Amino acid sequence: MARRYDAAQIEPRWVDRWEAEGLYRAVDDPDDRRPRFYALDMFPYPSGDLHMGHAEAFSGGDAVARFQAMRGHNVMHPIGWDAFGLNAENAAIKRGTPPAEWTYANIEQQAASFRRMGFSFDWSRRVQTCDPEYYRWTQWLFLRLFEQGLALRKSAPVNWCPKDQTVLANEQVIQGACERCGTPVERRELTQWFFKITDYAQRLLDDVDLLTDWPDRVVTMQRNWIGRSEGAEVTFTIDETGEEVTVFTTRPDTLWGATFFVFSVEHPAVRRLAELGGTWDAVEPLVRDAEHTSLADREAVDTKEGVSLGVHAVNPVNGERIPCFAAPYVLMGYGTGAIMAVPAHDQRDFEFARAHDLPIRVVIQPPDAPPVGGDELTEAMPGEGAMVNSGPFDGEPSPAAIAKVIDWLGAEGRGRAAVNFRLRDWLISRQRYWGAPIPIIHCPEHGEVAVPDEQLPVLLPDDVDFQPGGESPLARHPTWKHVPCPICGADATRDTDTMDTFVDSSWYFFRYCSPAYEDGPFRREDIDRWMPANQYTGGVEHAILHLLYCRFFTKALYDMGLIGFTEPFPRLMNQGQVIYGGASMSKTKGNIVEPMPIVERWGADTMRLIMLFAGPFEDDIDWKLIAGDPDRRPGVHQWLGRVIAAVEDAVAADGEEPEALVRLTHKTIKGVTDDLERYRFNTAISKLMVLTNEIRSTVDGGGGARGAAVALVQMLAPVAPFAAEELWREVLGEGSSVHVSAWPSYDPSLAMDETVTLVVQVNGKVRDKIDVVADISEADAEATARSSAGAQRALDGKTIDRVIVRPPKLVNIVAH
Numbered sequence: 001m002a003r004r005y006d007a008a009q010i011e012p013r014w015v016d017r018w019e020a021e022g023l024y025r026a027v028d029d030p031d032d033r034r035p036r037f038y039a040l041d042m043f044p045y046p047s048g049d050l051h052m053g054h055a056e057a058f059s060g061g062d063a064v065a066r067f068q069a070m071r072g073h074n075v076m077h078p079i080g081w082d083a084f085g086l087n088a089e090n091a092a093i094k095r096g097t098p099p100a101e102w103t104y105a106n107i108e109q110q111a112a113s114f115r116r117m118g119f120s121f122d123w124s125r126r127v128q129t130c131d132p133e134y135y136r137w138t139q140w141l142f143l144r145l146f147e148q149g150l151a152l153r154k155s156a157p158v159n160w161c162p163k164d165q166t167v168l169a170n171e172q173v174i175q176g177a178c179e180r181c182g183t184p185v186e187r188r189e190l191t192q193w194f195f196k197i198t199d200y201a202q203r204l205l206d207d208v209d210l211l212t213d214w215p216d217r218v219v220t221m222q223r224n225w226i227g228r229s230e231g232a233e234v235t236f237t238i239d240e241t242g243e244e245v246t247v248f249t250t251r252p253d254t255l256w257g258a259t260f261f262v263f264s265v266e267h268p269a270v271r272r273l274a275e276l277g278g279t280w281d282a283v284e285p286l287v288r289d290a291e292h293t294s295l296a297d298r299e300a301v302d303t304k305e306g307v308s309l310g311v312h313a314v315n316p317v318n319g320e321r322i323p324c325f326a327a328p329y330v331l332m333g334y335g336t337g338a339i340m341a342v343p344a345h346d347q348r349d350f351e352f353a354r355a356h357d358l359p360i361r362v363v364i365q366p367p368d369a370p371p372v373g374g375d376e377l378t379e380a381m382p383g384e385g386a387m388v389n390s391g392p393f394d395g396e397p398s399p400a401a402i403a404k405v406i407d408w409l410g411a412e413g414r415g416r417a418a419v420n421f422r423l424r425d426w427l428i429s430r431q432r433y434w435g436a437p438i439p440i441i442h443c444p445e446h447g448e449v450a451v452p453d454e455q456l457p458v459l460l461p462d463d464v465d466f467q468p469g470g471e472s473p474l475a476r477h478p479t480w481k482h483v484p485c486p487i488c489g490a491d492a493t494r495d496t497d498t499m500d501t502f503v504d505s506s507w508y509f510f511r512y513c514s515p516a517y518e519d520g521p522f523r524r525e526d527i528d529r530w531m532p533a534n535q536y537t538g539g540v541e542h543a544i545l546h547l548l549y550c551r552f553f554t555k556a557l558y559d560m561g562l563i564g565f566t567e568p569f570p571r572l573m574n575q576g577q578v579i580y581g582g583a584s585m586s587k588t589k590g591n592i593v594e595p596m597p598i599v600e601r602w603g604a605d606t607m608r609l610i611m612l613f614a615g616p617f618e619d620d621i622d623w624k625l626i627a628g629d630p631d632r633r634p635g636v637h638q639w640l641g642r643v644i645a646a647v648e649d650a651v652a653a654d655g656e657e658p659e660a661l662v663r664l665t666h667k668t669i670k671g672v673t674d675d676l677e678r679y680r681f682n683t684a685i686s687k688l689m690v691l692t693n694e695i696r697s698t699v700d701g702g703g704g705a706r707g708a709a710v711a712l713v714q715m716l717a718p719v720a721p722f723a724a725e726e727l728w729r730e731v732l733g734e735g736s737s738v739h740v741s742a743w744p745s746y747d748p749s750l751a752m753d754e755t756v757t758l759v760v761q762v763n764g765k766v767r768d769k770i771d772v773v774a775d776i777s778e779a780d781a782e783a784t785a786r787s788s789a790g791a792q793r794a795l796d797g798k799t800i801d802r803v804i805v806r807p808p809k810l811v812n813i814v815a816h
């Protein structure tokens with residue numbers, strides 16, 4: 001008689017035993033001949049206990065790691081924490097507890113939950129980015145980038161949250177407000193540290209082609225973020241001063257249609273030119289306004305806004321003198337911060353021209369349309385056509401003639417071919433405490449001096465005032481920043497900014513390979529053994545920046561000769577989000593469901609199976625739809641109960657194992673193997689359910705099923721590791737863990753669908769015989785019969801009246 005399935009009684013026991021047996025230790029021994037498999041999960045941020053997103057992502061990543069171990073790989077499946085960051089500091093401000101205390105307490109809670117979930121982590125490789133042993137090497141890597149000229153300080157407009165008193169990255173600004181506190185963001189000019197990721201823009205773009213095992217949408221997001229555009233740089237001359245101003249344009253074929261010229265309001269020439277043109281009084285408020293608008297809001301600015309500078313630019317292609325304006329719709333960050341405006345063929349320019357009563361000149365005549373004057377247009381015409389009013393290029397087709405125009409500009413000395421990227425340099429400094437201090441000392445004599453490697457880490461002081469002010473808490477510390485210059489020994493000061501946490505997370509996967517190494521961030525032979533990672537699993541919310549920064553670090557380390565490859569994650573898997581009732585879970589909506597209470601009630605195996613069985617891994621899971629009633633026993637829990645009973649009964653049964661069950665077992669092994677290789681966890685689980693039912697009915701009919709039961713338990717191991725282990729060792733009586741057993745293999749001839757002969761008749765006469773699968777559908781049988789050569793011959797010139805289909809053996813086509 002089968003026992004009642006009680007996960008709480010089964011699961012915690014195995015956690016301790018697996019750890020005692022060292023089951024998930026990755027082996028560094030070069031004599032280990034197994035192929036290696038690096039199963040990497042995006043490491044969590046320790047803000048409270050695990051949430052549903054963690055439960056889902058790690059269930060998928062863990063299934064992959066376990067499957068690959070059973071397939072004979074030496075698997076490394078590490079875990080760590082992305083532990084610096086603003087949340088810890090905000091919590092410290094709110095509760096008065098130091099960020100370290102809050103952070104480490106959360107890490108311990110998450111670690112306990114991970115253990116309870118039974119994830120197959122190699123705990124000996126645990127990495128925490130806020131540990132001095134880790135950020136020592138974050139600082140070391142900063143210094144290598146500094147030596148290469150890839151870390152530099154420059155003044156730049158930044159998003160500033162007046163409440164958090166810190167600089168925000170663009171992606172931390174949501175609709176003009178701070179992502180964390182909702183305060184409207186302002187713009188400020190500050191001297192900041194940057195990583196020169198733009199030096200790698202072309203390579204980051206080119207190598208996207210190597211990422212064939214990434215989801216298409218992520219590849220597209222990477223491409224769009226880098227945003228390469230080809231065009232020309234063309235130099236205009238300010239008539240009143242003779243100074244030259246270069247613009248970048250992707251449409252040099254429209255140069256003859258430029259009727260005005262626009263500067264970004266932040267352009268350094270704006271004030272001088274407006275004063276010269278006598279319009280500064282009108283321009284100044286625009287400049288002030290822009291200072292209080294976030295960079296993000298500037299993207300959605302009113303295109304009608306702008307003020308004349310009272311000066312003129314001379315168009316180099318035709319010598320025309322056109323009026324200059326300052327307008328917020330032109331961004332300083334894109335191109336050169338100044339544009340030639342072609343209102344007939346650019347919608348923003350068109351709207352500006354209409355609002356300011358500026359001339360509009362058509363220079364591209366669309367095909368199959370009567371010629372139209374600029375005054376008659378109701379919107380810009382950005383499409384193709386024939387160049388008109390364009391001097392030597394009249395009649396040339398656009399955009400085909402763009403290359404010709406660029407050649408001509410070059411030959412005439414009026415411009416040149418150019419490439420522009422949307423990607424900006426990576427702003428990495430933060431005026432906050434809870435991050436890795438930037439290891440630079442400012443000397444009045446020697447400027448920016450690197451902290452010598454042997455003095456790393458530059459430790460965070462414990463005794464600081466966390467209350468936010470204009471300066472970093474480190475800047476307000478009475479003694480911390482005062483140090484002698486490493487070169488001359490004179491009084492100097494430490495840089496008081498800390499690094500963006502995206503820096504910490506750009507190299508943690510290297511540290512996993514050598515977690516205890518003390519002579520560098522990693523040992524080369526470890527990197528050569530484990531990297532690039534075989535599998536990276538995590539949320540699509542990191543599809544742009546985190547992945548881009550990891551790719552940049554990898555390329556920079558490659559260029560320094562520290563590693564031997566240029567892409568860290570050739571294969572990427574993104575899980576969907578766990579939502580509730582169609583909306584994301586959030587505190588404000590009060591719809592958060594926590595995973596751990598469900599684990600306590602129904603078990604970790606059930607939690608995993610709910611996640612993996614809900615649908616394709618990359619799709620969102622709506623918790624309300626799949627487990628809306630918390631008091632109902634989950635379907636997968638009921639299934640696990642049936643699995644346990646079926647396996648126990650199969651062990652007790654002593655009849656012959658029928659061929660149909662043997663065939664289904666081999667077919668299931670083939671199908672599940674294929675599914676798990678492609679992360680199709682849900683279809684793998686449904687195949688296991690079918691096999692479970694077949695074992696049940698076989699045993700009930702007096703047949704044997706031990707072979708099928710053994711295979712079922714093994715295939716269950718990646719998705720329900722506790723139940724599988726219990727059955728393997730306690731019911732099947734195996735000595736060692738199911739998780740180190742060899743993945744079951746199948747006999748292809750048994751795994752194949754059985755075939756039968758389909759007889760094709762026309763008007764009752766046999767015209768063809770075709771081998772088809774035994775479970776062919778009615779529609780497939782009919783289609784197969786109709787298209788068979790024998791039927792085609794017999795039907796030539798006839799009209800089909802009806803088709804009698806008796807799958808899988810007979811199709812009779814009645815025709816006249």
Ligand SMILES: [Zn+2]
Nearest residue numbers: 161164178181
């Ligand atoms: Zn804020």
Ligand SMILES: [Zn+2]
Nearest residue numbers: 443446485488
């Ligand atoms: Zn000095």
